[in-house]
Amino acid sequence: xxxxxSTPTVPAxxxxxxxxxxxxxxxxxxxxxxxxAVNLGQGFxxxxxxxxxxxxxxxxMRDGRNQYAPMSxxxxxxxxxxxxxxxxxxxxxxVDAEITVTSGGSEAILDAIHAVVRPxxxxxxxxxxxxxxxxxxxxAGGVPVHVPLDPHTFAPDWDLIRAAVTxxxxxLMINSPHNPSxxxxxxxxxxxxCALLRDSxxxxxxxxxxxxxxxxxxxxxxxxxxxxxxxxAFVISSFGKTYHCTGWKVGYCVAPPALSAEFRKVHxxxxxxxxxxxxxxxxxxxxxxxxxxxxxxxxxxPMRDRFRxxxxxxxxxxxxxxxxxxxxxxxxxxxxxxxxxFCRWLAIEHGVAAIPLSPFYGTPPAGQRLVRLCFAxxxxxxxxxxxxxxxx
Ligand code: PMP
Numbered sequence: 001x002x003x004x005x006s007t008p009t010v011p012a013x014x015x016x017x018x019x020x021x022x023x024x025x026x027x028x029x030x031x032x033x034x035x036x037a038v039n040l041g042q043g044f045x046x047x048x049x050x051x052x053x054x055x056x057x058x059x060x061m062r063d064g065r066n067q068y069a070p071m072s073x074x075x076x077x078x079x080x081x082x083x084x085x086x087x088x089x090x091x092x093x094x095v096d097a098e099i100t101v102t103s104g105g106s107e108a109i110l111d112a113i114h115a116v117v118r119p120x121x122x123x124x125x126x127x128x129x130x131x132x133x134x135x136x137x138x139x140a141g142g143v144p145v146h147v148p149l150d151p152h153t154f155a156p157d158w159d160l161i162r163a164a165v166t167x168x169x170x171x172l173m174i175n176s177p178h179n180p181s182x183x184x185x186x187x188x189x190x191x192x193x194c195a196l197l198r199d200s201x202x203x204x205x206x207x208x209x210x211x212x213x214x215x216x217x218x219x220x221x222x223x224x225x226x227x228x229x230x231x232x233a234f235v236i237s238s239f240g241k242t243y244h245c246t247g248w249k250v251g252y253c254v255a256p257p258a259l260s261a262e263f264r265k266v267h268x269x270x271x272x273x274x275x276x277x278x279x280x281x282x283x284x285x286x287x288x289x290x291x292x293x294x295x296x297x298x299x300x301x302p303m304r305d306r307f308r309x310x311x312x313x314x315x316x317x318x319x320x321x322x323x324x325x326x327x328x329x330x331x332x333x334x335x336x337x338x339x340x341x342f343c344r345w346l347a348i349e350h351g352v353a354a355i356p357l358s359p360f361y362g363t364p365p366a367g368q369r370l371v372r373l374c375f376a377x378x379x380x381x382x383x384x385x386x387x388x389x390x391x392x
């Protein structure tokens with residue numbers, strides 16, 4: 001049968017995700033490329049992963065580790081994750097029932113939400129929040145309920161969160177160290193969180209992808225440290241952040257057996273399994289060089305400190321950075337443009353790409369003059385950016 005040119009064309013689909021466009025990270029990286037700007041926007045290191053890890057990956061591929069991995073992850077990697085988790089947080093998850101290796105933290109977030117959130121159920125997110133949360137909730141038919149963090153300290157307001165809970169609340173999502181602010185939950189927050197969730201059936205999704213990037217001797221309050229919280233939690237990690245290889249997209253989820261079982265039903269028919277050669281490489285790296293993740297804060301701290309010192313020579317005011325690899329700066333002494341306009345102007349006219357905060361909010365706070373800079377960059381990149389910022 002020939003194709004008839006007059007056949008009515010299929011109408012363009014009515015979008016299921018009307019709020020979703022190109023992500024701000026892609027937009028800013030494109031602007032950076034078009035205008036030869038120093039890219040402190042998208043959150044990735046511009047230096048290489050450890051040589052040993054790259055070697056292990058190449059070896060795994062040469063050794064024929066190129067076919068499907070087991071659905072939940074290769075046993076030696078799940079063993080290594082269990083050991084690492086015990087060492088860091090005093091809890092050893094069950095290797096077979098509680099750990100699932102995923103294609104990055106993003107896949108794990110989507111799987112966890114789809115595993116438990118039904119159409120019409122509410123998920124509380126704390127704004128500003130990472131941009132994949134809301135669409136993941138909406139794709140599951142859930143309703144995102146945005147609760148603002150304190151606009152200055154980015155600490156949770158537990159009274160506000162409590163007030164947002166309804167009989168339809170299915171999940172609360174938290175993120176510490178926090179993207180974009182670097183704020184971290186403290187022991188008091190954990191006590192408040194326990195009190196809030198106690199006697200409820202609300203699940204917790206704890207996004208801990210920056211878990212090892214903490215500064216000044218602070219302790220990362222992983223949900224996995226607390227039996228009362230971990231019994232209802234999906235805890236999400238990313239090797240991309242820990243091993244300077246965001247493009248490999250490998251992460252994992254630790255959750256109790258019943259939650260992991262539902263999580264795996266989604267994972268199994270989403271990706272089925274994660275890039276096998278990298279799993280062998282991470283298993284080896286975690287086992288043979290625990291210093292890497294144990295000293296990641298010490299690795300990044302000089303970068304953070306120097307970047308903050310350099311910022312003092314500009315009119316940008318740096319906010320505190322307890323964890324993560326982002327520096328928020330207040331630009332109100334430089335411009336009164338809103339943050340999205342400011343970032344466009346900064347990239348096009350002054351050659352520095354930054355990320356505005358407003359896309360991280362359901363409703364951005366009026367008059368906020370903050371942008372996010374990533375300091376996980378070589379000294380040359382940071383110096384080049386500071387030189388440009390000093391002119392403003
Ligand atoms: N959560 C947060 C807070 C993030 O910043 C990121 C990555 N930028 C992710 C999740 C996703 O992690 P991955 O790149 O491993 O998918």
